Amino acid sequence: xxxxxxxxxxxxxxxxxxxxxxxxxxxxxxxxxxxxxxxxxxxxxxxxxxxxxxxxxxxxxxxxxxxxxxxxxxxxxxxxxxxxxxxxxxxxxxxxxxxxxxxxxxxxxxxxxxxxxxxxxxxxxxxxxxxxxxxxxxxxxxxxxxxxxxxxxxxxxxxxxxxxxxxxxxxxxxxxxxxxxxxxxxxxxxxxxxxxxxxxxxxxxxxxxxxxxxxxxxxxxxxxxxxxxxxxxxxxxxxxxxxxxxxxxxxxxxxxxxxxxxxxxxxxxxxxxxxxxxxxxxxxxxxxxxxxxxxxxxxxxxxxxxxxxxxxxxxxxxxxxxxxxxxxxxxxxxxxx
Numbered sequence: 561x562x563x564x565x566x567x568x569x570x571x572x573x574x575x576x577x578x579x580x581x582x583x584x585x586x587x588x589x590x591x592x593x594x595x596x597x598x599x600x601x602x603x604x605x606x607x608x609x610x611x612x613x614x615x616x617x618x619x620x621x622x623x624x625x626x627x628x629x630x631x632x633x634x635x636x637x638x639x640x641x642x643x644x645x646x647x648x649x650x651x652x653x654x655x656x657x658x659x660x661x662x663x664x665x666x667x668x669x670x671x672x673x674x675x676x677x678x679x680x681x682x683x684x685x686x687x688x689x690x691x692x693x694x695x696x697x698x699x700x701x702x703x704x705x706x707x708x709x710x711x712x713x714x715x716x717x718x719x720x721x722x723x724x725x726x727x728x729x730x731x732x733x734x735x736x737x738x739x740x741x742x743x744x745x746x747x748x749x750x751x752x753x754x755x756x757x758x759x760x761x762x763x764x765x766x767x768x769x770x771x772x773x774x775x776x777x778x779x780x781x782x783x784x785x786x787x788x789x790x791x792x793x794x795x796x797x798x799x800x801x802x803x804x805x806x807x808x809x810x811x812x813x814x815x816x817x818x819x820x821x822x823x824x825x826x827x828x829x830x831x832x833x834x835x836x837x838x839x840x841x842x843x844x845x846x847x848x849x850x851x852x853x854x855x856x857x858x859x860x861x862x863x864x865x866x867x868x869x870x871x872x873x874x875x876x877x878x879x880x881x882x883x884x885x886x887x888x889x890x891x892x893x894x895x896x897x
Contacts, residue, residue: 570892573707574885580793581881584800596801603798607791608698609764614788615706615714616768617781627839628716628847631830632724635851636732639692639826646817647688651680679814686740687869688814690862691876692822694729695853697721698761699795700884704853705846706792708892716846722761725850729858730759742867802857803881806874815875819854823880823887827851831895841897848895852887854880 588596695701698721705717776784831848834840839847855876863873 569708570888573704573888576703576707576793577796577885580796581800581803584797584802585804586800587797588801588804591801593805596798596805599794599798599801603699603791603795605760607794608702609760610784611702611788611791612718612761612764613768613771614784615711616718616765616772617784619712619715619772621715621769621772624837624839625716625719625843627834627837628719628843628850629723631834631839631847632720632850633728634833635826635830636693636724636728638830639822640689642821642825643689643692643818646821647680647685651678654678654680681869682740683742683863683867684811684814684869684872686736686866687859687863687872687876688818689736689740690733690859690868691818691855691873691880692826694733694856694859695725695822695850696799696856696881697725697850697853699799700881701850701853703792703796704849704884704888708849708888709842709846713842713846716843717850718761718765720847720850722759722765725856726759726761729856729862733858733862737862737866737868740866740868799857799881803878806860806878809875809878810871811869811875812879814872815879818872818876819880819883822876823852823854823883827891828894831891845891845895845897848891849888852884852891854884 697717701717701721702714706714827848830851831844834844834847855873857877860870860873860877862868863870
């Protein structure tokens, strides 16, 4: 009975996610704070690119696979629209309450008039939008897709991350952070195009594309695959380390609304829409799982660097990482073939 339960893919995934992340969380409390930085650099420059090359071995790249990054950009757009609509709704509600209490003169009210003690400052709006569009589609999304679907459709996740999430973070995410943040040094940051095209995952995808059918000795093939799965484990441990360093959680209500849109509404809307373009079965599930990932730790880094709302960013990352365990069964039930 126990062996049968352990053979279930989702049970194995949860054991790995919770077990390795918990180990990382404990290590994060014991090891120097710089551990996460150096481990992240190793995964960014070596680990993830190596994993992409390994899991692309023998994969068939044909058909409508390129709809994956297109769906990623659609998800970013849909999320931004829902986020903007919700913020305008909340700001309008605050304005009505301010007028009713006499804090704002209704005879001279303007759409851009500041609201006393608003919960939606410019930095908060920036963090809300950023968390909405940037999911953890590599360090967390890759292990989830590999565990629940397998390497056969891993490339769908790679394309989603490499051609949608990453450019979205360093392109649109950069513009949002610079426009909404309080840090005057934001404009002096590195050109986002340099960051996008300097991303090693993009180059490893190109190399893996041409390398995927090159025969290798069995020993080398097994070593490459073992190394790739070890990288997946390291990525989960690093997430645990990063979660241990996030700090105190605040702004629960705004974070929960953000996560409800990011991790439930957008995957449900776009995932259902994919059906009308002939994308069903495991390919659609791979895309939906990527859409449903919690906000990336990069949103916290951007919040600190550009003067956004760090408290909101921390809350969305921490609560989203836990909430993922509750939403995965829903996506499997709705979209599994």
